[in-house]
Every structure is written in C-alpha cells, then in structure tokens.
Amino acid sequence: MDRIRIRGGNALNGTIPISGAKNAALPLMIATLLTDDQVTLENVPHLADVEQLIRILGNHGVDYTVAGKRAGQNAATGRTIHFSARTIVDTVAPYELVSKMRASFWVIGPLLARMGRAKVSLPGGCAIGTRPVDLFIDGLRALGATIEIDAGYANAEAKDGLVGTRFVFPKVSVGATHVLMMAATLAKGETILENAAREPEVVDLANCLKSMGAKIEGAGTPTIRIEGVAQLSGTRHSVLPDRIETGTYAMAVAMTGGNVLLTNTDAHLLDNALGALRQAGAEIEAVEGGLRVSRNGGGIHPVDVMTDPYPGFPTDLQAQFMGLMTRAEGVSHITETIFENRFMHVQELARLGARISLSGQTAKVEGVPVLKGAPVMATDLRASVSLVIAGLVAEGETEVNRVYHLDRGFERLEEKLTGCGADITRIAG
Ligand SMILES: CC(=O)N[C@H]1[C@@H](OP(=O)(O)OP(=O)(O)OC[C@H]2O[C@@H](n3ccc(=O)[nH]c3=O)[C@H](O)[C@@H]2O)O[C@H](CO)[C@@H](O)[C@@H]1O
Ligand SMILES: C=C(OP(=O)(O)O)C(=O)O
Numbered sequence: 001m002d003r004i005r006i007r008g009g010n011a012l013n014g015t016i017p018i019s020g021a022k023n024a025a026l027p028l029m030i031a032t033l034l035t036d037d038q039v040t041l042e043n044v045p046h047l048a049d050v051e052q053l054i055r056i057l058g059n060h061g062v063d064y065t066v067a068g069k070r071a072g073q074n075a076a077t078g079r080t081i082h083f084s085a086r087t088i089v090d091t092v093a094p095y096e097l098v099s100k101m102r103a104s105f106w107v108i109g110p111l112l113a114r115m116g117r118a119k120v121s122l123p124g125g126c127a128i129g130t131r132p133v134d135l136f137i138d139g140l141r142a143l144g145a146t147i148e149i150d151a152g153y154a155n156a157e158a159k160d161g162l163v164g165t166r167f168v169f170p171k172v173s174v175g176a177t178h179v180l181m182m183a184a185t186l187a188k189g190e191t192i193l194e195n196a197a198r199e200p201e202v203v204d205l206a207n208c209l210k211s212m213g214a215k216i217e218g219a220g221t222p223t224i225r226i227e228g229v230a231q232l233s234g235t236r237h238s239v240l241p242d243r244i245e246t247g248t249y250a251m252a253v254a255m256t257g258g259n260v261l262l263t264n265t266d267a268h269l270l271d272n273a274l275g276a277l278r279q280a281g282a283e284i285e286a287v288e289g290g291l292r293v294s295r296n297g298g299g300i301h302p303v304d305v306m307t308d309p310y311p312g313f314p315t316d317l318q319a320q321f322m323g324l325m326t327r328a329e330g331v332s333h334i335t336e337t338i339f340e341n342r343f344m345h346v347q348e349l350a351r352l353g354a355r356i357s358l359s360g361q362t363a364k365v366e367g368v369p370v371l372k373g374a375p376v377m378a379t380d381l382r383a384s385v386s387l388v389i390a391g392l393v394a395e396g397e398t399e400v401n402r403v404y405h406l407d408r409g410f411e412r413l414e415e416k417l418t419g420c421g422a423d424i425t426r427i428a429g
Contacts, residue, residue: 002407004400004414006391007423008373011258014420016249018265018290019045019411020078020239023316024201026103027178028208028239029053032062032083033110034182035212037234040067043078043264044239048407049101054081056097056104060111061089078239088115095121095152102131108156109136109179112145113186118156122149127380129339135169135176142167143180143187164189164228172197172309177224178205184226185214193224199310200269204240211235243269244316244382245410250274250293251320252389252417254282255327259294260420267291272313273321279303280324302330302367307337316382319345323386326354327393328367335362345383348376352390352398373398378405385410392422 020043029050032039044050054064067080091111098104098121111118123131133154137147140156144163147156164187167180177197182205184191196202198220206219212235215227246265253260254277267274267286274284277293281301285292302325307315315338325332326349336342343363346356351374355366373396378384384405391398400406403426406413414424 001401001429002403003427003429004388004403004406005425005427006373006388006394006398006400008371008392008394008396008398010256010392010421010423012253012256012260012417012420012422013258015261015263016416016420017263018241018246021045021201021242021244022047022049022409023244024204024240025050026053027106027201027205028237029057029083030103030106030110031182031205031209033057033060033085033088033107034114034185035232035234036086038082038084039212039234040080040082040236042080042236042238044081045078045242045411047409047411048404049103049409052101053104056093056101056107057083059090059093059097060107061085061087091115091118093118093120098123102126103175105133105136106175106179108140108154109183112140112156112158113162113183116158116161120154120156122152122154127344128342135171135173136179139167139176139180140183143183143191162187164191164226166192166194168194169196174199174202177202181206181216181219181224181226182209184228185209185216185232187228189228191226191228193226195222196224197309198222200240200243208235208237211237241265241269244314246270246291247273247314247317248320248385248389248410249416250277250282250284250291251317251324252392253293254280254295254300255324255389256392257295258420259292259296261287261290261292263290265290270314272311273317276303276305276313276321280328299329300324300327300367302328302332304333306335309338315339315342318342319382319386320389322346322356322363322365323349323389325365326356326367326371326390328365330367332365332367333362334365337361344379345386348379348383348387349390351376352394354390370395372396375399375401378402381405381409385413388413388424
C-alpha cells in the first residue's frame with residue numbers, strides 16, 4: 001500500500017491547476033446511461049473513483065474511449081472521455097460493484113427511466129456514516145416505480161414508464177436530487193422536486209441533461225421542474241471545477257503561508273468556505289479563471305464553522321478546516337451536521353499534537369503553536385487530506401498511510417504540492 005511522506009515547514013508558492021470535480025463527474029458519467037447516443041465529457045479527473053465507475057458502467061454495457069489531448073492541453077486540464085450506452089446489456093448492479101463505490105447506486109435512476117427496470121444492490125454504510133437510500137426509494141416510488149427491497153437489493157420496476165409527480169424531499173439530499181432529476185427527464189409529464197439540493201454539481205448535471213434535450217428549470221434553487229421528454233440525445237459537456245479540491249489547497253496555503261494561484265476554478269463555487277478562510281486570516285482574491293490565496297505573516301485566527309447543504313459550509317471541507325484550526329491562535333468549534341461519523345481525523349490529528357475534544361457533533365479545537373510529525377492513518381477521503389495539510393506544517397516527518405483514500409478524490413496531489421515547494425513524496429508499497 002502506498003504511503004505519503006511529508007517533511008513540514010515549507011510555505012507554498014506557485015500555481016496549482018484545479019481538476020474537474022469528482023462529485024460532478026460521477027453523476028455526469030451515470031447520466032450517459034440515459035441515451036443510446038454518445039456523450040462526451042471533458043475535464044474528467046483521473047481518479048480511482050472515476051476508474052471504478054467506468055468498470056461499473058461497463059457492466060451495464062457502456063463503452064468508453066479516452067480521447068487524445070487537444071493541442072496546448074496539459075495533463076492538468078483533464079481527460080476527454082466518450083461514453084456510449086448504445087445497448088444496455090444488464091440492468092443489475094451487483095453487490096461486488098456497488099459496495100466498492102456508494103455513488104454507483106445512482107444508476108437506479110437512469111436504468112429505471114430508460115429500461116423500466118433495475119436491480120441495484122443497496123450501498124450499505126461507509127466509514128463516515130450510514131448513507132441511507134430511503135429518499136431515493138420514496139422519490140422513485142412517487143414517480144410510479146414499484147420497488148421491493150429484498151436480500152440487500154432494490155428491485156425496481158416501471159413497466160409502463162415513469163410518470164411525473166411532485167416530490168418534496170423531507171431532507172436535502174444531493175444524491176437523491178441527482179437521481180430523481182435524471183429519472184424525471186424521461187418520465188411522462190411534469191415532475192416538481194421541492195427542497196432539492198442546490199449544490200453546483202446538481203446545476204452541472206442539469207446543464208448537461210439540458211444539452212442532451214432534457215427540459216429542466218430551477219436547478220440551483222430548491223424547486224426543480226422537469227418536463228419529461230421521449231428520449232435524450234448525445235452531447236459534449238465539460239465537468240465543473242472541483243470546489244472541494246479548490247478549498248483544500250486554499251486551506252493548505254492558509255496553513256503554510258505563502259502565495260498560490262489556483263487556476264481552472266471559480267471562487268464563487270465556495271463563497272462560504274472562502275469567507276471562513278478570510279476570517280482565519282487568509283487573503284483571497286478572485287481572478288479570471290481562478291483565485292489567488294495568500295497568507296504572509298500574521299497568525300491563523302480561530303473561526304467557528306458548521307457544515308450545511310450548499311450554500312453552507314461543505315461537509316467535504318470540514319476535516320481540512322479542522323486541520324487548519326489545529327494551528328489557530330485560540331479556540332474554534334466545528335460542527336458536523338451532515339454525517340454522524342465524520343470526525344475520524346480527530347484521533348489522527350491528535351497524533352500530530354493537535355488538541356481536539358468531541359462533544360456530540362461538535363469538535364472543540366484548541367490551537368497549538370507546534371505540530372510534530374508522526375505516522376498517521378487515512379480513514380476516509382477528506383480526513384486523509386486534512387492530515388496532509390497538518391503534515392505540511394508539522395515539525396519533522398509525517399507519514400500518511402492508506403493513501404488509496406486520497407486517490408479516490410485528489411488527482412496528482414503530491415505533484416501539485418511539490419510544484420509549490422512542499423516536501424512531499426509518495427512511497428510505493
Ligand atoms: C447535503 C450534503 O452536504 N451532501 C453531501 C453528501 O452527498 P450525498 O449525496 O452522498 O449524501 P446526501 O446529500 O444524500 O446526504 C445528506 C444527508 O441526507 C441523509 N440521507 C440521504 C439519502 C437518503 O436516502 N436518506 C437520508 O437520510 C444522509 O444520511 C445525510 O445525512 O456527501 C457528499 C460526499 O461527502 C457531499 O459532497 C455532499 O455535499
Ligand atoms: C465522501 C465522499 O465521497 P462519497 O460520497 O463518494 O463517499 C466525498 O466526496 O467526500
């Protein structure tokens with residue numbers, strides 16, 4: 001298993017190109033199941049999750065080809081991949097595949113809409129929480145599907161097709177919004193989704209679906225209206241920049257000090273998190289095609305944050321912000337409201353000398369003047385990168401184990417940080 005070794009103490013200076021968003025690329029790839037035409041996705045990040053989803057889609061009959069890079073494109077601008085779901089060969093998503101990647105459960109929406117049936121393994125829990133799917137099931141039933149849960153599978157059928165409906169989400173869910181929006185594009189009549197997720201990745205998916213011929217209004221607001229169409233066609237769409245990767249590197253710069261230009265991204269995708277970073281003492285300037293983050297002198301101020309659905313502070317940046325707060329000059333409180341078990345980084349940050357105590361869903365972080373390098377273990381994707389952020393300022397050597405978590409969501413992390421002066425290497429093992 002690969003490990004990452006960091007020798008802390010270097011400020012970050014330079015340019016980091018931001019990749020396409022994992023959390024946009026995955027639903028966009030799943031949407032290719034909705035049409036027998038070719039869908040081309042640009043700016044697709046090279047991540048373990050993307051490779052895994054390619055295998056999962058392949059099981060349903062989706063072919064893909066990775067296009068050559070256009071002149072002037074460098075590796076950082078992402079890959080262009082052509083997907084073709086001309087024939088769906090299998091509407092079963094088996095446990096062995098779904099259990100490897102939670103988002104693969106989302107195939108249930110397009111398969112049901114296009115084929116009238118789907119048998120998809122329940123995703124089960126994961127390290128950060130239980131990850132239930134009741135909202136998906138209730139929403140698809142409202143669209144006219146019959147769904148039985150049996151032996152760990154959701155057996156869904158809509159023999160005569162799905163039918164438009166009004167569905168009010170009792171709780172904001174990004175995944176269920178993706179799935180119901182995809183399913184409704186091919187339903188008969190109008191669907192109104194109320195209390196829908198407003199995340200930029202929902203808007204990105206809606207934009208792609210619209211360019212495939214779907215009729216969707218209101219994505220990015222709590223009310224999404226979808227007028228079903230008989231079929232969708234192919235398109236070409238570029239994956240949204242990764243706001244979580246953007247925020248992660250911005251937090252790394254706030255931690256180490258220095259001055260870094262983040263390119264191929266958009267500051268407005270993460271206004272809330274950048275607001276918290278400014279309060280913490282970082283200077284952030286939105287520039288054409290990206291943002292500049294710096295912290296030159298001055299300490300890190302303690303800032304309280306609470307995670308919330310978009311436009312709130314993202315749960316996917318909670319661990320990184322906690323990493324930063326371990327070195328703040330004072331006490332901060334970080335409250336996690338989305339996942340019940342997303343504090344596994346606390347124990348590992350403590351190994352580096354952080355002082356954090358937990359009370360229910362709130363972590364109290366007492367900033368310390370010095371962190372000291374130690375071996376630590378990545379427990380999930382965002383937790384592992386919070387350890388990297390802490391390692392960048394820890395005295396001596398920090399070794400992050402179980403790097404496969406990082407590879408799910410951060411493209412060429414060591415290369416991007418090394419390019420800005422960090423002393424970080426991957427040790428193959
Ligand atoms: C609102 C929110 O911040 N969602 C995050 C969630 O999206 P993801 O789509 O994975 O999860 P959801 O948005 O669906 O989950 C939001 C909340 O709803 C609950 N839930 C969800 C589905 C369901 O059927 N029943 C149910 O109770 C979940 O347990 C959770 O507490 O994790 C992703 C990966 O970390 C993040 O990128 C998303 O920002
Ligand atoms: C936890 C994440 O991914 P997933 O929902 O796929 O587990 C994440 O993107 O931070």
